Amino acid sequence: MTTAIEVRGISKEFVLRHTRSIKEAFVWIMKGRKGDLSKKFHALSDVSLTIEQGESVALLGLNGSGKSTLLKHISGVMLPDVGTVQTRGRVAGLIEVGAGFHPDLSGRDNVYLNGAILGMSEEQIEERFDDILEFSEIGQFIDTEVKFYSSGMYLRLAFSVAVHTNPEVFLVDEILAVGDEPFQKKCIARIKELADDGKTLVVVSHDLDLVAQICKRGVLLEHGRVVLDSTVDDAVATLRSRH
């Protein structure tokens, strides 16, 4: 087996209070720089995770447990304070609906822009444009500015672009909630297809039943620590029993 994602002992500390005034800083210096000017806390503590190529992993946990933060480390948006992250092949993330969509641009322009942001070349986007449009079922609205889209339409187009980027590693963060049922089914089918094609998936969702359908392995996060790494059913059951 080949490793697709290798997370080794990463920790991430965040500052709790960002605003600092000159007065506060002055008082702090006068008092002999005792204590921390800003409080800190660990969003991730010593997280290790190895994911093989072709695995589909559900990342579970309560709000604020560090799931999105972990995905951001895998995609390279954030860098760990300690530890290392390594990935193989192109990583594409659907971290929140339509990041990289500009409300004032038409759907068409956004497909090109978002495609390029996710790493596609001009030829690739042109070649797949019709597929993207068809999958999204946006139809005639493709030339409307996306600020006039309903949230579901927005999601459809964003999701469509993302699945057509054809990455080796696909990160999905809580995006399936907005679509209507037929589209959700279609997305799930598509995600399963990707998994069958040997793509690596990391899925974050609070819809535990849904995530259990898609993924085989489940990783449970609690206060930034991995507390369970097992089958998805185990992880779901544990999460439910604990709270």
Add this chain to the structure above:
Amino acid sequence: MSTIDLTTPGLGGGLKDVLRSRYLLKLLVQKELKVRYRGSVLGLLWSYVKPGVQFVVFWFALGIFLGMNRNTENYPIYLFSGIVLINFFNEALSNASRSIVGNGGLIKKIYLPRELFPVASVWVSAIHFVPQLFVLLIACFIAGWTPGVVQIGAAVIGFLIVALLAIGLGLFFGSVNVYFRDSENFVDMLLMIATWASPVLYSWTMVRDGLFDAFGAGTGGILHTIYQVNPLTIAVELFHFAFWMPTTSGVTDPLTAVPPNLLDLWMPIGVAISVLVILLGQFTFRRLEGRFAQEL
């Protein structure tokens, strides 16, 4: 199974990555232009109207009221050739300094070479520069301008000095702006000074004579050298050399029209400083970009 190696995500190659993502750069520039002129009737025409009005104001105030028309031959062309370059710098640096915070939503969520944003800002300003250059060229041709290879070369290098300077400072202030929003206000102040600290509105001999009168030959000479080292001064003088000087006749002394040693001394200095600034900007940017996503 694939043969691709494991790589560490999030470690970019700096400005080299921008060269690799030319297509994305093009789309970002197009986006910027589309969004900027959305719902505006004049659209890109605004980049003619604004400098046009600015030119008329300066021409009245300085050329007519303060008598620059009498001191400087073809003062309108002198004035406009400096204004277009300074306008380019002002717009480029102002937008580049805001580009990282302005695109925070994207930077927080998707990894991409973040240098793209300041570079795209400068590129957009370059697009706005083109119509102004056009107007300048028309005025020059009317005034009997016949360009040579040296003139055109000087103009290109003058433009490059400003573009590199704007990218370098844009990388620097754009990344610092993520941590201290004071940065963009500081840049605004800097830009206000820029127009007056380079020989756009007046001629370089007035600076020399004024400094010598006020501080004597010693200190005045040092201050004048400092004034000369400013890459914007050098670039503006290169534009004067390229566009204004060929339109002047015997009235203007060709020896003092632009500072001596402009091409063989000051031009290389200007290029060197711009390259240095871009290296410094890139260095600072790469030191700071690791924490962009969490600070934005």
